[in-house]
Amino acid sequence: MSGSDKQSVKVFILTGEWQDIRGKNVLKFVGTSDDLGTVELIFSNNPVFFIERKSFISNLTVPYNRKEVELKNFDHKEVDALYFNTQRTADAGVARMSVTTFESDVDPARRFLMERFINAQVKVDGVFYQKNNLATFTNPKIGPCEFTPQLLIASIDIETGSQNSKLYSIAIHLSGTIEEKKVFIISEKKEKLPAHISNYP
Secondary structure: OOOEEEEEEEEEEEEEEEEEEOOEEEEEEEEEEOOOEEEEEEEEEOOEEEEEOOOOOOOOOOOEEEEEEEEEOOOOOEEEEEEEOOHHHHHHHHHHOOOOEEOOOOOHHHHHHHOOOOOOEEEEEEEEEEEOOEEEEEOOEEEEOOOOOOOOEEEEEEEEOOOOOOEEEEEEEEEOOOOEEEEEEEOOOOOOOOOOEEEEO
């Protein structure tokens, strides 16, 4: 792993996921940028859901932090936020709650981006570490931006038998930064085919 560098970069997020690791909720996003290539963004996170402010809870045995927020539900009633250390404890909290909860089914990675008005285009400011072809930022400053990368898109079509699952062909079409087609056919026939088609007995 190379040394750390500080950088401001625009990233187009391709995937997002969450994990509970050693008692903490961690979010990981992977995207692409013109400056650094493949970028990984890692954030510490506290999963959250909401209950009405008047609600009283006494049977919640997992660690949590209740906080007043300036939000209301669809009935225009004020709500409080309940923050947890992990998504697992948040889910356990929902299971034990005897009152109505709000947004307890929202994926934490999606919530994290939505709360920051980010769809897929994000400006990242922070220190990153480079390992092989991956630049990793941990808890950087982020915000929405306009960024459309040049993507390499692969379209794959696999043809199999409906009754016996026998493989007949695989077709791949690459488009974007390059244009290329390749088709692999399973066939006993020997015939002249276009250059992008390969026949296998």
